[in-house]
Amino acid sequence: MCGRYAASRRPEDLTGLFHVEKWEPTETLAPDWNVAPTKEVYAVLERPVKDADDRRPVRQLRKLTWGLVPSFAKTPEGGARMINARAETVHEKPSFRRPFAARRCILPADGYYEWVTGSDERELEVQGRKKRPRKQPYFVTPADGSVFAMAGLYEFWRDRTLPDDHPQSWWVTCSVITTEAETSPLAVAPAEGPHALADIHPRMPLMLTEDRWDAWLDPARTDTDELRALLAPPPPGLMRAYPVGTAVSNVRNNGPELLEELAAPEVGTLF
Numbered sequence: 001m002c003g004r005y006a007a008s009r010r011p012e013d014l015t016g017l018f019h020v021e022k023w024e025p026t027e028t029l030a031p032d033w034n035v036a037p038t039k040e041v042y043a044v045l046e047r048p049v050k051d052a053d054d055r056r057p058v059r060q061l062r063k064l065t066w067g068l069v070p071s072f073a074k075t076p077e078g079g080a081r082m083i084n085a086r087a088e089t090v091h092e093k094p095s096f097r098r099p100f101a102a103r104r105c106i107l108p109a110d111g112y113y114e115w116v117t118g119s120d121e122r123e124l125e126v127q128g129r130k131k132r133p134r135k136q137p138y139f140v141t142p143a144d145g146s147v148f149a150m151a152g153l154y155e156f157w158r159d160r161t162l163p164d165d166h167p168q169s170w171w172v173t174c175s176v177i178t179t180e181a182e183t184s185p186l187a188v189a190p191a192e193g194p195h196a197l198a199d200i201h202p203r204m205p206l207m208l209t210e211d212r213w214d215a216w217l218d219p220a221r222t223d224t225d226e227l228r229a230l231l232a233p234p235p236p237g238l239m240r241a242y243p244v245g246t247a248v249s250n251v252r253n254n255g256p257e258l259l260e261e262l263a264a265p266e267v268g269t270l271f
Contacts, residue, residue: 001084002150002176002205004248005112006033006139006259007041009147011061014108017147018044018213020061027063033258035109036251037083041066043154043174045105046217057219064105068175069157070095076157076171085153087179087206087231091224096175099153101222106208107176109148110259111141113248114201116194117267136267137248138200139259142207143187143240151177151206151216151231179206179233188240192264200241207234 008031015023029040043064046057068082072094085096115135142148154174162169181198194200208216208230215221216230243262247253 001178001201001203002112003037003083004251005035005148005150005205006110007031007035007108008033008110008256009108011042014042014044014147015061018061018106018108019059020044021059022049023061027061029063031256032254033110033256034248034251034254035066037067039066040064041107041174043105043107043152044217045103045154046219047103059217062105062172064154064172064174066107066176067173068095068099068153068155069171069173071098071155071157073157076159076173082175084178084203085175086203087151087177090153090177090231091228096153099155099175100227101224102219103154104216104219104227105152105154105174106213106217107150107152107174109150109205111139111148112150112205113137113139113244114204115249116200134246134267135249136265137244137246138190138194138241139244139261140197140200140204140239140241142238144238148205149208149210149213151208153177177206177231178203179231180204182233182236182239184236186239186241187237188242190242190265193243194241197239197241206231207238209234 040063043062046059048055049058069076090096090100115137117135152174157171159169181204183196183198189195197204243265248258
């Protein structure tokens, strides 16, 4: 799954990296090293510009809310539970199949966090001496320092309690697509810890390599089989993972120090 990630790149860098044609500086977000569900995030997408005479799709950098609210939802409360969409079923689930066909995006990140319960902590839980075991967070990121381009979907939801001209009458929300975690060795693995992403968690965000960006963002592509082919996992051996401090487990904590690599896990691990 993807329940937390880091996104610290400046919009100026993202517009160049993804060849963005339109970006509004008023939508600038501060660097965020602890992105949690319901937060605003950057998304790269292609669609016509509102009220423009030219209706061709334009690549844009937009500010969306993480947690997809289906267009048919009566209220937006369920968005916090729809932060992820499974690659295996995204084409058929009622909440995701229409965005999958027409509203796909890329969610740029530095990498994502995942938590592993330590063996000692598990034993305490079994003995009933601890209700909630502590978990060791790991940060997963491209080994070469490139952007982690997560495959995503976005959707529009109309708040019928507000008038048409109200600035919050429309919500634009998004989900991260996840896939089975890689079982192949990490490009760089910690000395003490997991050797593959599947050792950390059975799911991972689907990272799109640069050769798939254009096809994924193209709204003219609507064939389900063609789109599903784009959901193939990236080549193995591109990622590294390392332990970080447990401070990231508190959503109120934020800053580049959250990405600092630990010499050894703070919490005993399963490995």
